Amino acid sequence: MHAYGGRRTKAQQDAMTVEIGYALVSAAFAGAVLFGAVAGPALFFDLPHLLSRTLLRVGAAIALLVFAARVISVLVRFRQAGQPSHPGRTNPDS
Secondary structure, eight states, rough: OOOOOSSOHHHHHHHHHHHHHHHHHHHHHHHHHHHHOOOOOHSSSSOOOHHHHHHHHHHHHHHHHHHHHHHHHHHHHOOOOOOOOHHHHHHOOO
C-alpha cells in the first residue's frame, strides 16, 4: 500500500527497485573503498600481528557502518523526494 492509500503504480515499483539497487551497490562500493583504505596496509605489508588484526577489525567495522549509513541515507532521500509538497494533490507543483 502507498503511504497515501491506494496502490503503487508499476512505474513507482520500478523506481523503488532501481533505488534499492543503487543504494546497495553504492553502499558496497563505499564500504569496500574505506575497508581497503584502513585495512589495506595490513593486507599488503608485513605489520606486527596486533596492529594487523586491529586494522582489519577497524576496517570491517567502518565498512559496515558506512554501508548501513549509505543505504539508509539513499532510501530516506528517495522516500522524501517522492512525497508531494501538498498532500492530497496530484501535482507536487500545484
